[in-house]
Amino acid sequence: MFSINPAGPIAGGAGYFDQAHFGHEFRAFTGLTPTRYVEVRRMFLRERPGHVLDSWPLPGD
Structure with missing residues (x-):
């Protein structure tokens, strides 16, 4: 499993x-x-506080 960090390289960690x-x-x-995924995800969570995805943090959160 890998995580998305828009501030750093992730390709190597994901194989x-x-x-x-x-x-x-x-x-x-x-x-x-x-990068766009992280932006859309953050916008989604701002518009839907408490959504189940809010418990799935990204390193950039």
């Missing part, structure tokens, strides 16, 4: 050779870049 490969697969899976 990818480089950040670009991780970014391509992340976008293919979610439809968003990792």
